[in-house]
Amino acid sequence: MSAMETDEISVVLPPTTTSGLALSLHPLPILNISDHWTRSKLQKNSLDPFVLGALLGTQNGREVEIVNTFELAVVGDNELVDHEFLVSRRDQYKQVFPSLEFIGWYTVAPRPTSRHITLHEQFTGYCSTPLLLILQPSLALISSSDVNAQTLPFKAYEPTIELRDRKSRSVYIEVPYNVETGEAERIAVDWTARGGGSGTSLESHLQTQRSAVKMLHERILVLVKYVTNVIAGQARPDHTILRSLSALLASLPASENKYFREEFNTEYGDVQLTAFLSSLTKSTNILNDLVDKHIVLTSGKDERGGGGGGHRRRMGRQGAPGDWDRFH
Structure with missing residues (x-):
């Protein structure tokens, strides 16, 4: 963390200022963001990679649910969001999950700074008050050292405006959240905790x-x-x-005995032959299906070609080979 970030005025209002937002966080965003950060660390070989993504969810008045996320692309080194990519991915998710809307964005940082205020302004065109969800690795280390700690290393923030010295500025209010899980999500989280695909x-x-x-x-x-x-x-x-x-x-077993070796080679050959016959049978079935489909297609073409012509062609095939070609 730079000295400038340490000495700058905090962009988060004190805890005495509370938000009336009722926020629910589902397990899938937690897993997605953690996975995004881990992969970025390994790919970029950096302890503090820049991670940016979008939050999808539902909002009913002051009740908000964060249900899913997707990663965002950045143009250049100035942390400019690729808006074309954002709109494309948002619309793709909208086709599959019509109820989900863009409700904010996520990143990885110890705390919000003026840098995040600048990023926040890039998302106001998609949502009037885009939420900010931050993964705080430092909080994860503290929680892991405390056996009784149950706090997730995530903090959510709602944007607002603060008036100070007759000037306004954009700031954040920390929003408490509850982890909301459905039956399917509990099964998925349990499967992941047990090792996922390795299980x-x-x-x-x-x-x-x-x-x-x-x-x-x-x-x-x-x-x-x-x-x-x-x-x-x-x-x-x-x-x-x-x-x-x-x-x-x-x-x-006497593995070096001549009779044992002969019997072993015989059994090995039988197993290989059985596997070959199985593969051959499967290939024959595929070829049979292909021939059936070809016959259906060609018979359909003959019927569309007209009754008389089709009858003449069938009669030509019943006669001697080449009779139809020789006389017509």
Whole structure:
């Protein structure tokens, strides 16, 4: 943070000034903004990347809900919003979610500054009082260090006008909010908290198998080391353990036996042949569907070509090959 930002007059009114706005924040914007900030940090290799996005939601009087977000593009290095991109994305969301409107914007910062007032003026054309939602990473670090802290690292602000020394200026009022979740959102958040796509049954099964193989490998290394030390005279032989090892080895398949290798190659070939036949059957079904569609299309063209012509063509096919071409 620069010295100028530290010494400038705060653009947030004191807590004694309250907002009459009833604000509800849904989980999806929280996840979207956090993901946007994380990806920007990794892509730009910066601890403080510039993050900007739009807030979508509904407003009924003084009751506002932030339901969704989308990322915004910036033109040049002067933090000018790409308004063409904003309008395009807003209209696309409007087609899918007609009830959602542009109600504000979000960014990542420790606190609002005059820089955000300048950005705020770029959004007044889309909404008379665009809200500002800020992700505060510093608040996240404080909350994570306190076991009992339940505060989300987000703060919402409503724009207003302050009169001071007969002059007016744009400022913000902090707006308290409640996290509103529906049944579908609770399921999605729980799925994300459990690891998202990594929680699929296939990956879970593979992870279990990998852990089991790793544990087996470690125990085999222990046994091999013990037997090596016994042979080298560095460990005391325990005949009970050695008999157990001998019985274990006798129960294993003789993988180096000639008959075992032949049987294994036969089974391997059968599996490969079954997979090939399955693929061939699937390809045949696709080809069959394609031929059926082609027949339907060509028969439709014959019927549109006229009754007489179609009859002559069918008669020509029933005769000797080339008769119709030879006489007509």
